[in-house]
Amino acid sequence: MDEQKVIAELASHFDAIIRLIGENPEREGLIKTPMRAAKAFYYATQGYRQNPPELLEQAIFEDGGSRLVVVKDIEFYSFCEHHILPFFGTISIGYIPNGKMVGLSKLARLVDSLARRLQVQERLTAEVCRTVYETLGAKGVIVKCTAQHLCMKMRGVEKQDSATTTIHDAGVFSTDATLRNDFFESLK
Numbered sequence: 001m002d003e004q005k006v007i008a009e010l011a012s013h014f015d016a017i018i019r020l021i022g023e024n025p026e027r028e029g030l031i032k033t034p035m036r037a038a039k040a041f042y043y044a045t046q047g048y049r050q051n052p053p054e055l056l057e058q059a060i061f062e063d064g065g066s067r068l069v070v071v072k073d074i075e076f077y078s079f080c081e082h083h084i085l086p087f088f089g090t091i092s093i094g095y096i097p098n099g100k101m102v103g104l105s106k107l108a109r110l111v112d113s114l115a116r117r118l119q120v121q122e123r124l125t126a127e128v129c130r131t132v133y134e135t136l137g138a139k140g141v142i143v144k145c146t147a148q149h150l151c152m153k154m155r156g157v158e159k160q161d162s163a164t165t166t167i168h169d170a171g172v173f174s175t176d177a178t179l180r181n182d183f184f185e186s187l188k
Helices: 003-020 033-044 052-057 104-115 121-136 177-186
Strands: 060-062 069-080 086-096 100-102 140-149 164-171
Touching (some): 003 033, 052 104, 069 104, 069 177, 086 177, 100 104, 104 121, 121 164
Antiparallel strands (some): 060 100, 069 086, 086 140
């Protein structure tokens, strides 16, 4: 289905949702809301229309000899797959090259691609780690993700100051405590 048809279909569903909650989508402030919401949701879920490994493969180079490469505090926005409410935060990625390195901006694009889907933080962290590890053939990868979840802030337990951290590693980071410590020290 082409983009315009998908957006039009989404808009019709947003119109129905607005009606179901008891609001009038034809009142002045809401007339264009179904279409705006559809375009925003389509954009915010663009990860479904991307191939994460291909994003990395666009900029793989011979390794210059770095022992540890860290890109920290890559911001992301996602939707909790349980409530379709946003969660957002930062991801830091460390990897040990094994003859290949990747353009740093491609790591940020990878994070966006995987985050812009219906997602849970634990899976997002693992998917980023696995994709970097497998695509680069790195000796090791470690990923730390810290996020705030609107499903915890605006509904349910309503804990405003809560944050969740998840960590996933592969390769040498799974067995080498010194490397793990080097990664965490670089984040300070």
